[in-house]
Amino acid sequence: MNPTTFFIFTTLLKIVGIVFVVILPMVSYAVYAERKVSALIQDRLGPNRVGPAGLFQPIADAMKFLLKEDFTPAHVNKFYYWLAPCLAMVPAITTIAVVPFGSTLFGVPMVIADINVGVLFVFAIASLGVYGIVIGGWASNSKYPFLGGVRSTSQMISYELSLGLAVIPIFLLIGNLRLTEVVQYQIDHGWMIVPFAGDWRNPLAWLLAIPMWISFAVFAIAVFAETNRLPFDLPEAETELVGGYHTEYSSMKFALFFLGEYAAMITGSAIIVTLFLGGWHFPGIPDGSHGWIFGLINIFVFFAKIVVLLFIFIWVRFTLPRFRYDQLMRLGWVFFFEIALVNIFCVAAILAFHAPPFPKHGLQADESDHGIPGGKMGPAVA
Amino acid sequence: MTPNPYLFIIVFVGVALVFPVIPLGLAWLWRRFFQPSKPGMEKNATYECGVESLGDAQIQFRSQYYLYAIIFLIFDVEAIFLVPFAVAFTGLPVGAFIAILIFLLLLLEGLIWAWGKGCLNWAK
Numbered sequence: 001m002n003p004t005t006f007f008i009f010t011t012l013l014k015i016v017g018i019v020f021v022v023i024l025p026m027v028s029y030a031v032y033a034e035r036k037v038s039a040l041i042q043d044r045l046g047p048n049r050v051g052p053a054g055l056f057q058p059i060a061d062a063m064k065f066l067l068k069e070d071f072t073p074a075h076v077n078k079f080y081y082w083l084a085p086c087l088a089m090v091p092a093i094t095t096i097a098v099v100p101f102g103s104t105l106f107g108v109p110m111v112i113a114d115i116n117v118g119v120l121f122v123f124a125i126a127s128l129g130v131y132g133i134v135i136g137g138w139a140s141n142s143k144y145p146f147l148g149g150v151r152s153t154s155q156m157i158s159y160e161l162s163l164g165l166a167v168i169p170i171f172l173l174i175g176n177l178r179l180t181e182v183v184q185y186q187i188d189h190g191w192m193i194v195p196f197a198g199d200w201r202n203p204l205a206w207l208l209a210i211p212m213w214i215s216f217a218v219f220a221i222a223v224f225a226e227t228n229r230l231p232f233d234l235p236e237a238e239t240e241l242v243g244g245y246h247t248e249y250s251s252m253k254f255a256l257f258f259l260g261e262y263a264a265m266i267t268g269s270a271i272i273v274t275l276f277l278g279g280w281h282f283p284g285i286p287d288g289s290h291g292w293i294f295g296l297i298n299i300f301v302f303f304a305k306i307v308v309l310l311f312i313f314i315w316v317r318f319t320l321p322r323f324r325y326d327q328l329m330r331l332g333w334v335f336f337f338e339i340a341l342v343n344i345f346c347v348a349a350i351l352a353f354h355a356p357p358f359p360k361h362g363l364q365a366d367e368s369d370h371g372i373p374g375g376k377m378g379p380a381v382a
Numbered sequence: 383m384t385p386n387p388y389l390f391i392i393v394f395v396g397v398a399l400v401f402p403v404i405p406l407g408l409a410w411l412w413r414r415f416f417q418p419s420k421p422g423m424e425k426n427a428t429y430e431c432g433v434e435s436l437g438d439a440q441i442q443f444r445s446q447y448y449l450y451a452i453i454f455l456i457f458d459v460e461a462i463f464l465v466p467f468a469v470a471f472t473g474l475p476v477g478a479f480i481a482i483l484i485f486l487l488l489l490l491e492g493l494i495w496a497w498g499k500g501c502l503n504w505a506k
Binding site for chain 1: 384388393427429473483502
C-alpha cells in the first residue's frame with residue numbers, strides 16, 4: 001500500500017475508533033459511574049436492576065430517551081431549538097482530535113491531527129461549547145432556560161480567561177504549542193506537576209514546582225467551571241432554575257445536552273492529563289516503538305488517567321455545596337485571573353535566572369511541516 | 383506527500399456531527415411514524431412552575447452580563463498575545479520581556495479601573 005493511502009486509511013480508522021469505540025461508551029458509562037459513585041458516597045445502592053450490578057443501565061436509558069415523545073413546544077424558535085443540542089455536543093467531542101492519546105501502535109502515531117497550534121485549537125473549539133447552551137436557553141423562549149443561558153455565558157467566558165492564562169507557564173517552559181511535544185517534554189523532564197523529576201539536584205526546578213502547582217489548580221478549577229459542574233453548576237442550579245437551559249427540552253434533545261456535559265468533562269480531563277499529568281506516559285513503561293503491547297498499554301494509561309479525573313469530578317460534585325452567583329464571578333475575576341497572571345511572571349523570572357536555558361523543543365522544525373509527527377514520536381509513517 | 387492534518391479535523395467534525403444527528407433523527411422518525419400526536423394547551427404552555435406565564439422571555443436583561451462580556455474580550459485578546467510571547471520566550475532579549483510587561487501593566491490598569499468602578503461587583 002502506498003504511504004499516503006496507508007496514512008489516510010489509518011487516520012480514518014483512528015477517527016472512527018476514538019469516537020465510536022472510546023468516547024461513546026465512555027460518555028454513557030460516565031453517567032452510570034456518576035450514579036454509582038454518588039450512591040456510594042451517599043450510602044445508597046444506585047442502579048442495580050438492569051443486568052449484573054446495573055451494568056446495562058446506559059442501554060436502557062438510551063432506549064427510554066429514544067421512545068419518549070420527541071416534543072417541540074409551540075412557543076420555541078424551532079430552528080435554534082433543534083440546533084442547540086448538536087452545538088452542545090459537537091465541540092465537546094472535536095477537542096479530542098488534537099490530543100495525543102497514545103504513543104505509537106504498529107508505528108502509527110496515536111493522535112488524529114497533530115497540528116502545530118494544538119493548544120490554541122483546543123481553546124478555540126472548547127469555547128464554542130457555550131453557543132449550544134446560550135442558544136438552547138434563548139430559543140426555548142421561557143424564563144428559566146433564558147436565565148440559565150445568560151448565566152452560563154457569563155460564567156464560561158469569565159473562567160475561560162483563567163483557563164487560557166493558566167497554561168501559559170507551560171509554554172514558557174516548553175516553547176512549543178504542539179501537544180505531542182508537550183507530552184514528549186514531560187517524558188524527558190518529568191510531568192508538569194513534578195518538574196523536578198528529571199533533574200533532582202537543580203534547586204530552580206524544585207522552585208518551578210510551586211507555580212506549576214498553582215497553574216494546575218487554577219486550570220483544573222476553571223475546567224470545573226467551564227463544564228458547569230458543581231460547585232459551579234449555576235446555569236442548571238435545580239433548586240432555583242428548575243433544569244436551567246434545558247428546562248424545555250425532552251427526549252433525545254435533552255439526552256444530548258446531558259451527554260454533552262459528560263463529553264466536555266472527558267475532553268477537559270484529557271486536556272488536563274496531556275498538559276499536566278504526562279499524557280500517556282507512566283514511569284517505567286516504554287513507548288510503542290518497543291512493541292505493540294506497550295503501545296496498547298500507553299493508550300490504556302492515558303484513559304485510566306482520565307477515569308481517575310472523572311472520579312474526582314464526581315467526588316467533588318457530591319461533596320461541595322454550590323457557590324452563590326456573585327461569589328462565583330468574584331472568585332473568577334478577582335482571584336483566579338490575578339493569580340494566573342502573576343504566576344506567568346513568576347515562571348518567567350525563574351526561567352530567566354535558570355543558567356542553562358531549558359532546551360527548546362522542535363521550534364526549528366516548525367516552519368515547514370504539516371504536523372506529521374516524526375523524530376521524537378517514533379518512526380514516522382510517511 | 384502527506385495530507386494536511388486540518389483535513390482530518392474536518393473529517394473529525396463530520397464524524398462528531400453524526401454523533402448527535404443520528405439519535406435526533408431516530409427519535410424524530412419514531413415520533414413521526416409510531417407516536418400518537420396529542421397536542422394540547424397545557425402541553426404547549428411555557429414551563430413556569432405551574433404559574434401561567436406572563437409575557438415573552440426574550441427580553442432585555444441585566445446589563446452586568448454585557449459588561450463582563452466586554453471586559454472578557456479585552457483580556458482574551460491579551461491572553462492570545464501572551465501565547466506567542468510564551469512560545470518565543472527562551473530566545474527573547476530582556477527588552478522584549480520589558481515590552482510585554484508594559485503591555486500587561488497597561489491592561490491591568492484597565493482592569494483595576496473597571497474594578498474600582500464596580501464593573502466586577504455583581505451585588506452592588
